Amino acid sequence: MSEPPRLAEWLLARLRRLPDTRYLAGDLAEGFVKRAATNPRAARRWYWSQVMRSLWHRAPAGHDTTAAGPPPRVAVLFREILSARRFLTRRPGPSLLTVATIAIGITATSTLASITYAVLYRPLPWPHADRLVSVWETRDGGTGPARAGLMSGTFNAWRDQASTVDKLAPYIGKEPRTVQGPDGAELVDTAEASPDLFAILGAVPVAGRTLAATDTNAAVVSEPFARRQFGEGGHWLGRMLNLDSRSYIVVGVLPASFAFPSPDTAVWVPLASSRLTDVSLLSAVARLAPGATPAQAAAEGEARARQAPPVADGIQKLFFRAAGPPRVHAATLRDVATRDVRPTLVAALAGVLLLLATAVVSLAGLQLARASERRRELAIRAAMGAGRARVATLLMAEALWLGLAGGLVALAPTWWLLRLAPRWLPSDVPRVGGLSFDVASFLIVAATATVIGVLVGVLPSWHAVRLNLSAVIADESRAPMGFRTGPAGGRSRRLLLVAETGIAVVLLVAAGLSGRTLVNLAREDLGYTPGHLAVARLIGVGANRSARIAPQDLKALMERLDHLPGVTGVALSTALPFQSNAGGMRIDFRIPAPDGSGQQVPAPANENSVTPSYFDLVGLRLITGRVFTDNDYGRQGLFVVNQTFARRYLGDRPLGPFDKGEIIGVVADTRDPGDGTPVEPQIYSLFDPAYGAPLQRPAALYVRSSGNATAVLPMVRAAVHGVDDRLGLAELTTISAQLSDMIARPRLYAVVAGVSAGFALLVAAIGLFSVLWHAVTNRTREIGVRTALGATPRAIGRHVLAEGLGAAAIGAAAGVGTSALLVRYLATLLYHVASHDRLVFAAAPAALLIVATAACLIPARRAARVDPVDALRAP
Amino acid sequence: VHPNLREFETLLLLAIGEIGPEAYGLAIHERLEALTGRSIALGQIYTGLARLEQRGLVTGTEGETTVGRGGRARKFYRLRPAAVAVLRASADAYARLAQQIAAALPGLERSR
Numbered sequence: 001m002s003e004p005p006r007l008a009e010w011l012l013a014r015l016r017r018l019p020d021t022r023y024l025a026g027d028l029a030e031g032f033v034k035r036a037a038t039n040p041r042a043a044r045r046w047y048w049s050q051v052m053r054s055l056w057h058r059a060p061a062g063h064d065t066t067a068a069g070p071p072p073r074v075a076v077l078f079r080e081i082l083s084a085r086r087f088l089t090r091r092p093g094p095s096l097l098t099v100a101t102i103a104i105g106i107t108a109t110s111t112l113a114s115i116t117y118a119v120l121y122r123p124l125p126w127p128h129a130d131r132l133v134s135v136w137e138t139r140d141g142g143t144g145p146a147r148a149g150l151m152s153g154t155f156n157a158w159r160d161q162a163s164t165v166d167k168l169a170p171y172i173g174k175e176p177r178t179v180q181g182p183d184g185a186e187l188v189d190t191a192e193a194s195p196d197l198f199a200i201l202g203a204v205p206v207a208g209r210t211l212a213a214t215d216t217n218a219a220v221v222s223e224p225f226a227r228r229q230f231g232e233g234g235h236w237l238g239r240m241l242n243l244d245s246r247s248y249i250v251v252g253v254l255p256a257s258f259a260f261p262s263p264d265t266a267v268w269v270p271l272a273s274s275r276l277t278d279v280s281l282l283s284a285v286a287r288l289a290p291g292a293t294p295a296q297a298a299a300e301g302e303a304r305a306r307q308a309p310p311v312a313d314g315i316q317k318l319f320f321r322a323a324g325p326p327r328v329h330a331a332t333l334r335d336v337a338t339r340d341v342r343p344t345l346v347a348a349l350a351g352v353l354l355l356l357a358t359a360v361v362s363l364a365g366l367q368l369a370r371a372s373e374r375r376r377e378l379a380i381r382a383a384m385g386a387g388r389a390r391v392a393t394l395l396m397a398e399a400l401w402l403g404l405a406g407g408l409v410a411l412a413p414t415w416w417l418l419r420l421a422p423r424w425l426p427s428d429v430p431r432v433g434g435l436s437f438d439v440a441s442f443l444i445v446a447a448t449a450t451v452i453g454v455l456v457g458v459l460p461s462w463h464a465v466r467l468n469l470s471a472v473i474a475d476e477s478r479a480p481m482g483f484r485t486g487p488a489g490g491r492s493r494r495l496l497l498v499a500e501t502g503i504a505v506v507l508l509v510a511a512g513l514s515g516r517t518l519v520n521l522a523r524e525d526l527g528y529t530p531g532h533l534a535v536a537r538l539i540g541v542g543a544n545r546s547a548r549i550a551p552q553d554l555k556a557l558m559e560r561l562d563h564l565p566g567v568t569g570v571a572l573s574t575a576l577p578f579q580s581n582a583g584g585m586r587i588d589f590r591i592p593a594p595d596g597s598g599q600q601v602p603a604p605a606n607e608n609s610v611t612p613s614y615f616d617l618v619g620l621r622l623i624t625g626r627v628f629t630d631n632d633y634g635r636q637g638l639f640v641v642n643q644t645f646a647r648r649y650l651g652d653r654p655l656g657p658f659d660k661g662e663i664i665g666v667v668a669d670t671r672d673p674g675d676g677t678p679v680e681p682q683i684y685s686l687f688d689p690a691y692g693a694p695l696q697r698p699a700a701l702y703v704r705s706s707g708n709a710t711a712v713l714p715m716v717r718a719a720v721h722g723v724d725d726r727l728g729l730a731e732l733t734t735i736s737a738q739l740s741d742m743i744a745r746p747r748l749y750a751v752v753a754g755v756s757a758g759f760a761l762l763v764a765a766i767g768l769f770s771v772l773w774h775a776v777t778n779r780t781r782e783i784g785v786r787t788a789l790g791a792t793p794r795a796i797g798r799h800v801l802a803e804g805l806g807a808a809a810i811g812a813a814a815g816v817g818t819s820a821l822l823v824r825y826l827a828t829l830l831y832h833v834a835s836h837d838r839l840v841f842a843a844a845p846a847a848l849l850i851v852a853t854a855a856c857l858i859p860a861r862r863a864a865r866v867d868p869v870d871a872l873r874a875p
Numbered sequence: 876v877h878p879n880l881r882e883f884e885t886l887l888l889l890a891i892g893e894i895g896p897e898a899y900g901l902a903i904h905e906r907l908e909a910l911t912g913r914s915i916a917l918g919q920i921y922t923g924l925a926r927l928e929q930r931g932l933v934t935g936t937e938g939e940t941t942v943g944r945g946g947r948a949r950k951f952y953r954l955r956p957a958a959v960a961v962l963r964a965s966a967d968a969y970a971r972l973a974q975q976i977a978a979a980l981p982g983l984e985r986s987r
Contacts, residue, residue, distance in 0.1 A: 004945075018918055018921060018922070019921050019922060019924075019925035020900075020921050020924075020925065020935075020950060022947055022948075023899075023900055023921070023947065023948070023949065023950040024900060024917055024918065024921050025945065025947055026900075026941075026944035026945065026947030026948065026949060027899070027900035027901040027904065027917055027944075027949075028917060029943070029944045029945040029947065030901050030941075030943055030944045031901050031904075033943045049914075050916060050917050050918075053916035053918065053919075054916045054917055054918025054919070054921075055918070056916075056918070057916065057918035057919050057921070057922040058922065059922060059925050060922065060925055060926045060929055062929065
């Protein structure tokens with residue numbers, strides 16, 4: 001053993017602070033050999049101790065360390081990486097293009113990945129959330145209950161003998177109740193909860209306690225609600241709270257993070273004991289016993305459900321739309337909350353990653369094309385001692401720079417998109433409330449940037465390693481002469497081009513279809529004009545929920561609102577907008593039979609009571625007859641109907657009186673945007689404020705303003721409060737905001753498809769450009785020969801162009817074919833657009849071919865300008 | 876300057892002077908360990924030599940590549956004229972110090 005210890009030697013080579021390490025290492029080696037001759041172990045010990053003790057010494061300041069030998073590899077690499085930046089900035093065009101493409105890719109990927117993480121994987125706010133399951137039952141053949149839950153019988157049978165679940169708690173959520181708030185009556189989201197619910201979810205009150213089994217009129221409130229309702233200062237316990245007509249005493253305050261069953265739940269009251277003794281449907285949450293699975297819990301629940309006392313078929317049909325043996329289901333709370341959006345999110349993420357993959361391939365091709373431009377420079381570097389590995393490192397460093405620059409650029413848009421995500425995502429996507437650009441998002445951006453950089457650099461680096469130095473330096477152009485034998489398997493790259501262009505066409509088709517859907521929705525004739533219209537539900541805190549709002553209050557309110565600055569009209573209606581057609585209550589209207597026999601025939605229709613100003617305010621078009629006027633107050637049985645009513649029940653009979661009343665006019669049909677179902681018959685009756693507003697039916701207040709509808713909302717609220725502080729407004733919004741929310745999903749699809757299609761086009765263009773550019777560079781000599789043999793520049797250019805467009809055309813055809821197969825999955829998302837819309841199917845490949853031509857023209861022109869003399873004489 | 880360092884540098888100069896033209900790292904190291912009777916790190920030798928070089932007291936020249944050193948050359952050190960003057964001054968100082976100690980010792984021994 002005459003070799004010095006390797007590790008110690010290696011360590012010594014890192015000792016940059018020591019002077020003359022080269023001689024020092026030599027001395028150590030010499031000393032080691034001398035000692036090893038007698039005692040190898042002692043020699044090793046001596047060597048180690050010398051190295052370790054030398055660690056602490058450093059060369060004096062100003063000592064010339066040139067004699068220290070070459071700097072270590074890491075430093076070279078670093079210098080190399082720094083110098084790589086120089087090349088990138090020398091020719092900024094392609095670099096900027098690459099950085100922009102990478103930035104778009106990273107932005108899309110990391111935004112979507114962050115959203116996916118936050119929605120699907122972020123832990124729920126409750127302890128042991130992975131063991132919390134929601135349980136509900138169904139009946140075979142039923143289309144699903146209106147509200148998922150367990151029958152009280154099932155619950156009772158299961159609770160007493162449960163082995164797969166630790167605890168099972170019933171509750172009833174999403175119960176809006178009126179409460180007297182600081183700004184008048186408010187609707188708050190409440191829940192009836194059993195005491196076990198708080199135990200299962202591990203609730204830790206901010207103040208007081210949670211509900212106990214003996215409570216009847218105790219309430220637990222959320223902290224934000226307590227602040228709003230009772231003010232800051234924390235004197236919340238023991239306060240009285242009137243919900244609808246019942247009084248409760250606040251016994252506890254839960255933190256805002258305890259958002260169960262819904263994020264808006266503000267008050268929890270005890271579950272009425274009758275809920276468990278009567279036949280009823282209860283929501284239920286359970287904590288699984290350690291080791292138990294949701295499937296086991298479901299099986300146990302099903303067995304208990306069959307032991308439960310039988311329930312009449314009629315009640316089963318009411319709850320489950322079918323009767324029969326019960327099925328019990330269990331799923332973790334997270335799965336229940338995210339099951340609707342999971343497929344969409346996962347599919348979108350997969351799509352973005354696919355797109356990113358094609359982008360990486362294109363960019364790698366572009367980098368390769370740039371490297372092949374410099375092959376002589378690189379070969380000379382390699383030959384002059386840089387080594388192929390160093391050249392490969394240089395190319396990798398360039399790509400890494402591009403990736404990191406892209407990541408840096410992507411930070412701002414990703415931050416911005418994530419900040420806005422809760423607003424632009426459809427409101428039914430759960431768990432996006434707390435979405436923001438956090439550490440996880442930053443790590444995703446950084447990781448994506450690095451991975452892209454490495455992947456983009458692999459192809460050119462690999463070619464650099466395989467570079468045939470002597471061939472390149474001696475005669476670069478004598479190498480490949482055949483047409484499709486570029487150094488990087490021309491065939492596979494052609495295939496990639498076809499794939500890229502094909503994907504672009506598929507996305508263009510999707511973008512075209514969803515874009516047309518959006519246009520159709522936006523331009524749809526709703527039957528009314530939605531601009532500058534605010535709408536809210538009028539609520540009141542009274543003796544009980546069915547109390548009417550006093551007539552004098554209603555009249556005072558109408559007058560007050562009429563005189564508000566900026567308000568141009570006020571109307572009342574018993575229907576809120578967007579409740580399937582014009583909404584309202586379904587009534588059995590009867591009209592005389594059309595045959596004149598005097599018999600009454602049923603004419604089922606939706607009824608909506610409106611004040612005379614309603615028609616003008618909402619912009620409902622009058623077709624024939626007239627609408628209500630103020631003079632009609634006090635007259636019974638006047639009706640206005642919609643066109644569908646008139647067409648279906650009246651035929652061509654004239655308007656006029658019949659024994660129960662009189663139809664005085666016909667107005668246009670109204671429909672909700674994107675609602676493809678047929679319009680239903682509708683009648684409008686006169687809403688007389690003199691009778692007050694029946695609160696069991698929603699009383700909707702419509703306010704038209706001359707300017708921005710949102711601006712008058714606070715004034716409207718104040719006016720309502722001013723009339724009587726027991727009145728209030730709920731669901732205060734503007735029609736435009738509601739319309740915008742209703743088309744949020746199609747708009748999102750259109751924007752996503754559009755951006756993806758644009759990105760795919762860019763990627764395809766880069767791919768085409770770089771492959772052709774690379775080919776032209778490699779075949780300069782061949783082109784020279786052809787020109788010398790009589791080919792015109794035009795013919796050469798055309799040849800190159802044809803090669804690129806050939807691939808693009810095949811890709812476009814493949815894309816159109818694929819789209820035709822895929823569009824049926826889009827059909828449900830489309831509105832008034834055929835899924836095989838000819839315009840879209842013609843425009844998508846056309847757009848691709850135009851972009852492809854532009855991308856191919858530059859290399860084609862370069863090929864056409866090759867000077868045969870230069871090309872042949874070139875070294 | 877730390878007095879120990881000055882002493883160490885003086886010892887370095889002495890070792891180089893004693894070895895003569897064949898003074899290189901390992902030889903100096905062995906000489907110094909013999910002179911002081913304790914183990915010394917080569918790193919300390921080289922940092923000291925670098926300091927002496929900077930002050931113009933020694934010059935280093937690279938020698939031929941020798942077998943048994945992993946292909947690394949030796950660096951030979953020679954004293955420059957200034958070093959001889961420094962050594963002379965040191966010798967005087969040590970002599971004075973020795974005299975002072977000798978003068979002080981009888982009194983110290985009595986007081987015990």
